[in-house]
Amino acid sequence: MTDRDLDETARAILRANDRGGYTIPTGGLYPFQWNWDSAFAAWGFSTFDPGRGWDELDTLFAAQWVTGMVPHIIFHKEDAGYFPGADVWATGATPPSSGISQPPVAAILARRMHEATGDTERLRALYPKLLAWHRWWRDWRCPNGVACVTHPWESGRDNCPDWDLGMARVDTSDVGEYTRRDTGHVDASMRPGKEDYDRYIAIVQFGRACGWDQETILRDGPFLMGDPAITFILIRANRDLAAIARVLGEDDSSPLRWADDLEAALPWLWSDALQAYVARDVATGSFASAISSGAALGLLAGVENAAMEARLARIWDSVRYGIPSNDPAADSFDPRRYWRGPTWPVVNALIAIGLQSAGRVEEERRLRRETAELIRQGGFFEYFDPLDGTACGGDNFTWTAAIWLAWANGKD
Ligand code: GLC
Numbered sequence: 036m037t038d039r040d041l042d043e044t045a046r047a048i049l050r051a052n053d054r055g056g057y058t059i060p061t062g063g064l065y066p067f068q069w070n071w072d073s074a075f076a077a078w079g080f081s082t083f084d085p086g087r088g089w090d091e092l093d094t095l096f097a098a099q100w101v102t103g104m105v106p107h108i109i110f111h112k113e114d115a116g117y118f119p120g121a122d123v124w125a126t127g128a129t130p131p132s133s134g135i136s137q138p139p140v141a142a143i144l145a146r147r148m149h150e151a152t153g154d155t156e157r158l159r160a161l162y163p164k165l166l167a168w169h170r171w172w173r174d175w176r177c178p179n180g181v182a183c184v185t186h187p188w189e190s191g192r193d194n195c196p197d198w199d200l201g202m203a204r205v206d207t208s209d210v211g212e213y214t215r216r217d218t219g220h221v222d223a224s225m226r227p228g229k230e231d232y233d234r235y236i237a238i239v240q241f242g243r244a245c246g247w248d249q250e251t252i253l254r255d256g257p258f259l260m261g262d263p264a265i266t267f268i269l270i271r272a273n274r275d276l277a278a279i280a281r282v283l284g285e286d287d288s289s290p291l292r293w294a295d296d297l298e299a300a301l302p303w304l305w306s307d308a309l310q311a312y313v314a315r316d317v318a319t320g321s322f323a324s325a326i327s328s329g330a331a332l333g334l335l336a337g338v339e340n341a342a343m344e345a346r347l348a349r350i351w352d353s354v355r356y357g358i359p360s361n362d363p364a365a366d367s368f369d370p371r372r373y374w375r376g377p378t379w380p381v382v383n384a385l386i387a388i389g390l391q392s393a394g395r396v397e398e399e400r401r402l403r404r405e406t407a408e409l410i411r412q413g414g415f416f417e418y419f420d421p422l423d424g425t426a427c428g429g430d431n432f433t434w435t436a437a438i439w440l441a442w443a444n445g446k447d
Contacts, residue, residue, distance in 0.1 A: 038444055041411065045436035045444075048415055049079055052433045053087075057094040057111060061417065061429035064220040066114040070095060070107045070137035071191050072434050074144045075381055079437020081148040088148055089157040092141060096164040098132050102249070103171030105141075105164075106132035107188060118216040119236060125243050134239070134247040135189040138265050139172060141165060142272040143335075143388065146279055147441075159283050165276055166287065172269055173293050175249045180300025182265040183317060185252050186238045190262050192382075193235075194227035195360060195374035196367040197314035197323045201260040204318070207233040210240065225371050225427050234258075263304050263312040264329030268385070270294045270336035301338065310342040325365035326350065327374075328382050331358050334389030354421035356405045357383045363422070370420045371427050378421040380406050380438045387442060407443045410435065 036044070052058045057068040058076040065072075073095045081088030098109040110121040110131040121131035142165045149158045176183050184190045187198040210233050217226050227235075238258050245251040253259065273294035280287055304312040306322040311330045314323040331347050333340065353363045357378030361368050369375040383406045390399035409419045413426030415435040420427060 036411070038407075038411075041439060042444060045079070045415060045439045046083055048431045048436040049076060049433060049440075051431065052076075054111065056090050057109070058091060058433050060434065061432045063116060064217060064429045066112075066117055068095065068098075068109040068111060070105055070109075071140050071381075074141040075384075075434040075437045075441075077141075077437075078144045078148060078441045079433070079439075081152060082440045085148070085152040085154060088152075089154060089161075092145060092161055095141070096161060096168075098128070098130055099164055099168065100128060100132075102175075103167035104136050104175070105139075105168045105171075107135050107137040107191075108133040116216050116220075118214060119239055123236075123239060123243075126247055133188075134242045135184075135186045136168075136171075136176075137189060138191045138268050139168060139272045140268060140385065142169070142276040142279065143268070143385075146275040149279070149282070155282065158279060162276075162279060162283055162285065165279070166290070169269070169273055169276060169290060169293060173296075175253065176265075177297070177300075178253055178259070179261070179303060179317065181261045181263075181297060181304055182269050183259055184262045184265065185242075185256055185259055186235070187258070188235065190265060192264065192327070192329070192360065192374045194231050194372070195314075195327050195329075196325050196365065197262070197327050197329060198258075198260060199367065200314075200319070200321050200323060201258045201316045202231065202234045204316075205234040205237050205257045207237045210237050221428055225373060227373060259317040261304050261315040261317060262329065263314060264327075264332050266297055266301065266304065266312075267329070267332040267336040267338065267389075270297045270338075271389075273297070274337075298336070298338070310346055312338075312340075312343065325362045325367055327362075328358050328360045328379075328386070331386045332382075332389060334393045334395070335385055336389075337392065339393065354378070356409050356419060356421050356424050357402065358386055359421040360418075370422050371425065373418070373428070376421065377418040377427055378406075378409070379418045380410065380443065381434045384438045384442045403443055403445055406438070410439055410443060415439065 060072045077088040077091035099105050124133045126134045273290040276290040306313045311326045360374045361376045387399050416426035417428030417432045
């Protein structure tokens with residue numbers, strides 16, 4: 036297949052996963068609208084159908100809660116093939132949705148979409164919603180300055196070793212019986228294990244029991260960890276939102292202030308032992324034991340640190356393809372199990388935006404080449420083994436197709 040054929044296939048995947056105004060990540064495994072997947076889908080659509088790209092963001096933000104939160108899953112239609120569905124979350128939201136959020140990449144990508152298409156009116160309609168969402172992050176997810184997650188799923192990097200410490204403290208004694216659906220769609224060895232799943236469900240049950248009251252969740256919830264990836268993403272997203280405000284002639288300096296505050300709080304995530312920004316448990320103050328791809332998003336926020344860069348460079352050099360989600364030297368590394376080692380085109384694309392901003396042309400090109408190689412060899416899969424390039428997880432994946440169109444297929 037030539038790259039032009041792959042362009043065609045990628046567009047066909049986005050069209051096939053389109054459910055009318057929103058795009059599912061992939062049939063079977065993920066049959067609803069996911070938050071950050073949709074933002075990437077919008078970016079992909081914008082390369083050949085800009086109007087449809089903006090529609091994707093509009094549909095996502097139509098599910099925004101009055102609090103400003105934009106949920107991580109929107110259950111537009113019922114589908115028995117997924118667990119935990121709307122009935123388990125029981126948020127009472129319309130449209131039905133989960134009760135947590137996901138990485139706030141929308142402003143970063145909306146800015147790029149606007150730069151490419153010049154659709155100022157579509158951006159204007161989105162601006163107050165982006166602002167409200169970022170304010171929600173500030174009000175409800177930055178209890179000690181950096182961005183925290185109340186559930187590993189909120190990080191978008193579900194079973195990453197970043198969360199092992201916090202997860203170990205989650206009590207699963209009252210979880211009860213349930214039937215997973217994910218392992219009916221893809222090989223169980225590529226998915227989180229049963230102990231992880233029990234904990235995921237226990238955290239959902241806590242949120243449901245308190246009616247998704249954010250104060251209770253922050254104060255008494257079973258899980259709260261500082262996330263370097265979301266902190267970096269949010270810093271960048273706030274600065275991009277400030278740039279959007281300037282384009283629109285809006286006068287609001289809050290996003291810039293929020294970005295500065297996040298940056299000032301970053302030392303709390305610095306691990307001397309690992310010489311990197313890593314996840315940290317709010318309750319105990321303990322640091323995660325390995326460097327994840329979260330650290331590699333530093334450049335996205337304009338955060339440069341020579342010691343960390345050196346460690347990240349060694350990690351990258353120790354694999355063949357892309358940035359691994361976990362350090363191959365760590366005991367927890369597993370090259371095919373989801374966020375415990377594999378490389379994810381979608382994260383590589385975010386890291387690449389950081390590299391571009393830092394003017395690191397050669398590294399950006401290398402990352403793009405390696406990501407493109409994975410897709411050329413393996414197809415539009417969810418993620419890949421960074422050592423031998425084996426395609427893993429779901430096939431015909433929306434965000435992999437979108438990343439191909441918007442970034443990885445770039446020439447040079
Ligand atoms: C998994 C991923 C998450 C993604 C979702 C849908 O839960 O960890 O990042 O949004 O699948 O693709």
